[in-house]
Amino acid sequence: MQTPLTIAIDGPAASGKGTLARRLADYYHLPHLDTGLTYRAVAHMLIRNGWPLDDEAHAIEAARQVDLASLDKHALSAHEVGEAASRVAVIPELRRILVEKQRAFARNPAGAVLDGRDIGTVVCPDADVKLYVTASAEVRAERRLRDIESRGGRADFAEILADIVHRDERDMGRADSPLKPAADAHLLDTSEMSIEAAFLAAKAIVDDALAKRDKA
Protein backbone atom coordinates (compact mmCIF):
# COMPACT_ATOMS: atom_id res chain seq x y z
CA MET A 1 0.00 0.00 0.00
CA GLN A 2 1.11 3.55 -0.77
CA THR A 3 2.48 5.60 2.19
CA PRO A 4 -0.12 8.18 3.19
CA LEU A 5 0.48 11.84 2.40
CA THR A 6 -1.04 14.51 4.63
CA ILE A 7 -0.80 18.15 3.61
CA ALA A 8 -1.75 20.89 6.08
CA ILE A 9 -2.46 24.36 4.69
CA ASP A 10 -3.09 27.39 6.88
CA GLY A 11 -3.37 31.10 6.27
CA PRO A 12 -5.52 34.19 6.66
CA ALA A 13 -8.75 34.99 4.79
CA ALA A 14 -8.57 35.02 0.98
CA SER A 15 -4.86 34.17 0.90
CA GLY A 16 -5.61 31.47 -1.68
CA LYS A 17 -5.26 28.47 0.64
CA GLY A 18 -8.51 26.83 -0.50
CA THR A 19 -7.63 27.17 -4.19
CA LEU A 20 -4.19 25.72 -3.52
CA ALA A 21 -5.58 22.91 -1.35
CA ARG A 22 -8.01 21.88 -4.12
CA ARG A 23 -5.25 21.92 -6.77
CA LEU A 24 -2.89 19.83 -4.61
CA ALA A 25 -5.65 17.38 -3.67
CA ASP A 26 -6.47 16.95 -7.34
CA TYR A 27 -2.85 16.49 -8.35
CA TYR A 28 -1.95 13.97 -5.59
CA HIS A 29 -5.37 12.22 -5.75
CA LEU A 30 -6.24 12.98 -2.15
CA PRO A 31 -9.50 13.97 -0.47
CA HIS A 32 -9.72 17.63 0.58
CA LEU A 33 -11.43 19.26 3.54
CA ASP A 34 -11.93 23.02 3.77
CA THR A 35 -12.20 23.20 7.58
CA GLY A 36 -13.42 26.82 7.38
CA LEU A 37 -16.71 25.39 6.12
CA THR A 38 -17.23 23.59 9.44
CA TYR A 39 -17.00 26.90 11.38
CA ARG A 40 -19.13 28.58 8.72
CA ALA A 41 -21.77 25.83 9.07
CA VAL A 42 -22.05 26.52 12.81
CA ALA A 43 -22.34 30.29 12.24
CA HIS A 44 -24.92 29.72 9.51
CA MET A 45 -27.04 27.53 11.79
CA LEU A 46 -27.00 30.20 14.53
CA ILE A 47 -27.92 32.98 12.07
CA ARG A 48 -30.72 30.90 10.51
CA ASN A 49 -32.25 30.24 13.92
CA GLY A 50 -31.88 33.83 15.09
CA TRP A 51 -29.50 32.86 17.91
CA PRO A 52 -26.74 35.30 18.90
CA LEU A 53 -23.20 34.38 17.83
CA ASP A 54 -22.01 34.38 21.45
CA ASP A 55 -24.70 31.86 22.51
CA GLU A 56 -22.22 29.14 23.47
CA ALA A 57 -24.75 26.41 24.30
CA HIS A 58 -26.46 26.64 20.90
CA ALA A 59 -23.12 27.01 19.10
CA ILE A 60 -21.83 23.82 20.71
CA GLU A 61 -25.04 21.98 19.84
CA ALA A 62 -24.71 23.20 16.24
CA ALA A 63 -21.08 21.98 16.12
CA ARG A 64 -22.23 18.49 17.17
CA GLN A 65 -24.65 18.48 14.23
CA VAL A 66 -22.03 19.39 11.61
CA ASP A 67 -21.80 16.61 9.04
CA LEU A 68 -18.66 16.78 6.89
CA ALA A 69 -20.40 14.93 4.07
CA SER A 70 -23.10 17.55 3.65
CA LEU A 71 -21.31 20.90 3.91
CA ASP A 72 -22.94 23.18 1.35
CA LYS A 73 -20.08 25.35 0.08
CA HIS A 74 -22.40 27.54 -1.96
CA ALA A 75 -24.78 28.35 0.92
CA LEU A 76 -21.84 29.02 3.29
CA SER A 77 -19.71 31.16 1.00
CA ALA A 78 -21.15 34.62 1.89
CA HIS A 79 -18.61 37.12 3.21
CA GLU A 80 -20.82 37.77 6.30
CA VAL A 81 -20.86 34.07 7.16
CA GLY A 82 -17.03 34.08 7.20
CA GLU A 83 -17.08 37.02 9.58
CA ALA A 84 -19.66 35.28 11.83
CA ALA A 85 -17.61 32.05 11.69
CA SER A 86 -14.59 33.83 13.12
CA ARG A 87 -16.73 35.02 16.04
CA VAL A 88 -17.97 31.53 16.96
CA ALA A 89 -14.49 30.04 16.36
CA VAL A 90 -13.24 31.50 19.66
CA ILE A 91 -15.33 29.01 21.70
CA PRO A 92 -12.94 26.25 22.93
CA GLU A 93 -15.54 23.45 23.36
CA LEU A 94 -16.89 24.13 19.87
CA ARG A 95 -13.36 23.91 18.45
CA ARG A 96 -12.77 20.62 20.28
CA ILE A 97 -15.86 19.07 18.63
CA LEU A 98 -14.98 20.30 15.13
CA VAL A 99 -11.28 19.37 15.44
CA GLU A 100 -12.29 15.79 16.33
CA LYS A 101 -14.34 15.55 13.10
CA GLN A 102 -11.49 17.09 11.07
CA ARG A 103 -8.97 14.62 12.53
CA ALA A 104 -11.25 11.71 11.61
CA PHE A 105 -11.22 13.01 8.01
CA ALA A 106 -7.41 13.30 8.07
CA ARG A 107 -7.08 9.64 9.12
CA ASN A 108 -7.97 8.55 5.56
CA PRO A 109 -5.58 5.68 4.64
CA ALA A 110 -4.21 7.47 1.55
CA GLY A 111 -3.82 10.78 3.42
CA ALA A 112 -5.63 14.07 2.86
CA VAL A 113 -5.30 17.79 2.26
CA LEU A 114 -6.87 20.05 4.90
CA ASP A 115 -6.93 23.83 4.91
CA GLY A 116 -7.81 26.25 7.68
CA ARG A 117 -6.19 28.21 10.49
CA ASP A 118 -4.85 25.56 12.91
CA ILE A 119 -4.22 22.53 10.72
CA GLY A 120 -0.42 22.45 11.05
CA THR A 121 -0.48 23.49 14.71
CA VAL A 122 -3.46 21.57 16.19
CA VAL A 123 -5.46 19.37 13.80
CA CYS A 124 -2.56 17.59 12.03
CA PRO A 125 0.65 18.46 13.90
CA ASP A 126 2.34 15.41 12.28
CA ALA A 127 1.39 16.34 8.69
CA ASP A 128 4.03 15.40 6.09
CA VAL A 129 3.98 18.90 4.60
CA LYS A 130 2.79 22.16 6.17
CA LEU A 131 2.22 25.29 4.12
CA TYR A 132 1.42 28.73 5.50
CA VAL A 133 -0.10 30.77 2.68
CA THR A 134 -0.18 34.55 2.95
CA ALA A 135 -0.70 37.62 0.77
CA SER A 136 -0.90 41.30 1.65
CA ALA A 137 -4.23 42.45 3.10
CA GLU A 138 -4.80 44.68 0.03
CA VAL A 139 -4.30 41.81 -2.41
CA ARG A 140 -6.60 39.58 -0.35
CA ALA A 141 -9.30 42.26 -0.21
CA GLU A 142 -9.04 42.68 -3.99
CA ARG A 143 -9.44 38.91 -4.47
CA ARG A 144 -12.44 38.75 -2.13
CA LEU A 145 -14.03 41.72 -3.90
CA ARG A 146 -13.64 40.00 -7.28
CA ASP A 147 -15.13 36.83 -5.73
CA ILE A 148 -18.22 38.72 -4.56
CA GLU A 149 -18.62 40.56 -7.87
CA SER A 150 -18.26 37.33 -9.86
CA ARG A 151 -21.27 35.98 -7.94
CA GLY A 152 -23.30 39.04 -8.96
CA GLY A 153 -22.89 40.82 -5.60
CA ARG A 154 -21.63 44.32 -4.84
CA ALA A 155 -19.16 45.38 -2.19
CA ASP A 156 -16.91 48.25 -1.25
CA PHE A 157 -13.11 47.69 -1.33
CA ALA A 158 -12.45 49.76 1.82
CA GLU A 159 -15.10 47.84 3.78
CA ILE A 160 -13.79 44.45 2.66
CA LEU A 161 -10.23 45.49 3.52
CA ALA A 162 -11.31 46.66 7.00
CA ASP A 163 -13.19 43.35 7.56
CA ILE A 164 -10.16 41.32 6.51
CA VAL A 165 -7.79 43.23 8.79
CA HIS A 166 -10.24 42.90 11.68
CA ARG A 167 -10.73 39.16 11.05
CA ASP A 168 -6.94 38.62 10.93
CA GLU A 169 -6.66 40.33 14.33
CA ARG A 170 -9.41 38.17 15.83
CA ASP A 171 -8.05 34.92 14.35
CA MET A 172 -4.44 35.65 15.32
CA GLY A 173 -5.32 37.06 18.75
CA ARG A 174 -7.67 34.42 20.14
CA ALA A 175 -6.53 32.36 23.13
CA ASP A 176 -7.45 28.93 21.71
CA SER A 177 -5.63 27.78 18.53
CA PRO A 178 -4.71 31.21 17.15
CA LEU A 179 -3.75 31.50 13.48
CA LYS A 180 0.03 31.26 13.24
CA PRO A 181 2.51 29.32 11.14
CA ALA A 182 3.62 26.00 12.65
CA ALA A 183 7.34 26.02 13.48
CA ASP A 184 7.99 23.61 10.58
CA ALA A 185 5.66 25.28 8.03
CA HIS A 186 6.86 26.50 4.62
CA LEU A 187 5.79 30.10 4.06
CA LEU A 188 4.27 30.94 0.69
CA ASP A 189 3.50 34.59 -0.01
CA THR A 190 1.17 34.60 -3.03
CA SER A 191 0.78 38.42 -3.26
CA GLU A 192 2.64 38.45 -6.57
CA MET A 193 1.96 34.90 -7.69
CA SER A 194 -0.69 33.68 -10.10
CA ILE A 195 -2.77 30.65 -9.05
CA GLU A 196 -0.59 28.49 -11.32
CA ALA A 197 2.68 29.90 -9.89
CA ALA A 198 1.45 29.29 -6.33
CA PHE A 199 0.51 25.71 -7.23
CA LEU A 200 3.92 25.03 -8.83
CA ALA A 201 5.75 26.47 -5.80
CA ALA A 202 3.66 24.34 -3.43
CA LYS A 203 4.09 21.21 -5.58
CA ALA A 204 7.88 21.69 -5.51
CA ILE A 205 7.77 21.82 -1.69
CA VAL A 206 5.62 18.67 -1.49
CA ASP A 207 7.75 16.75 -4.02
CA ASP A 208 10.89 17.70 -2.11
CA ALA A 209 9.37 16.46 1.17
CA LEU A 210 8.34 13.20 -0.52
CA ALA A 211 11.83 12.68 -1.99
CA LYS A 212 13.39 13.23 1.47
CA ARG A 213 10.90 10.83 3.04
CA ASP A 214 11.64 8.14 0.43
CA LYS A 215 15.39 8.48 1.08
CA ALA A 216 15.00 8.23 4.88
Ligand SMILES: Nc1ncnc2c1ncn2[C@@H]1O[C@H](COP(=O)(O)OP(=O)(O)O)[C@@H](O)[C@H]1O
Ligand atom coordinates in the same frame (compact mmCIF):
# COMPACT_ATOMS: atom_id res chain seq x y z
N1 LIG B 1 -2.41 33.24 -6.40
C1 LIG B 1 -3.58 33.78 -6.69
N2 LIG B 1 -3.65 34.80 -7.55
C2 LIG B 1 -4.82 35.39 -7.86
N3 LIG B 1 -6.01 35.02 -7.34
C3 LIG B 1 -6.01 34.01 -6.49
C4 LIG B 1 -4.81 33.35 -6.11
N4 LIG B 1 -5.12 32.36 -5.24
C5 LIG B 1 -6.47 32.44 -5.08
N5 LIG B 1 -7.00 33.41 -5.83
C6 LIG B 1 -8.41 33.82 -5.90
O1 LIG B 1 -8.67 34.55 -4.70
C7 LIG B 1 -9.94 34.21 -4.18
C8 LIG B 1 -9.77 33.66 -2.75
O2 LIG B 1 -9.09 32.41 -2.82
P1 LIG B 1 -9.45 31.23 -1.84
O3 LIG B 1 -8.65 30.06 -2.28
O4 LIG B 1 -10.93 31.08 -1.73
O5 LIG B 1 -8.87 31.80 -0.47
P2 LIG B 1 -8.98 31.27 1.01
O6 LIG B 1 -9.37 29.81 0.95
O7 LIG B 1 -7.63 31.49 1.59
O8 LIG B 1 -10.03 32.12 1.67
C9 LIG B 1 -10.55 33.20 -5.16
O9 LIG B 1 -11.39 33.91 -6.04
C10 LIG B 1 -9.36 32.63 -5.91
O10 LIG B 1 -9.69 32.25 -7.21
Ligand SMILES: Nc1ccn([C@@H]2O[C@H](COP(=O)(O)OP(=O)(O)O)[C@@H](O)[C@H]2O)c(=O)n1
Ligand atom coordinates in the same frame (compact mmCIF):
# COMPACT_ATOMS: atom_id res chain seq x y z
N1 LIG C 1 -9.33 25.57 10.96
C1 LIG C 1 -10.06 26.69 11.04
C2 LIG C 1 -10.78 27.18 9.93
C3 LIG C 1 -11.53 28.31 10.06
N2 LIG C 1 -11.59 28.93 11.27
C4 LIG C 1 -12.44 30.12 11.49
O1 LIG C 1 -13.47 30.21 10.52
C5 LIG C 1 -13.42 31.46 9.83
C6 LIG C 1 -13.83 31.24 8.39
O2 LIG C 1 -12.83 30.44 7.80
P1 LIG C 1 -12.69 30.28 6.21
O3 LIG C 1 -11.44 29.51 5.98
O4 LIG C 1 -13.95 29.75 5.64
O5 LIG C 1 -12.53 31.78 5.76
P2 LIG C 1 -11.86 32.35 4.43
O6 LIG C 1 -10.38 32.28 4.66
O7 LIG C 1 -12.30 31.49 3.30
O8 LIG C 1 -12.39 33.74 4.38
C7 LIG C 1 -12.01 32.00 10.04
O9 LIG C 1 -11.92 33.41 10.02
C8 LIG C 1 -11.63 31.41 11.40
O10 LIG C 1 -12.03 32.24 12.47
C9 LIG C 1 -10.86 28.46 12.33
O11 LIG C 1 -10.88 29.05 13.42
N3 LIG C 1 -10.11 27.35 12.22
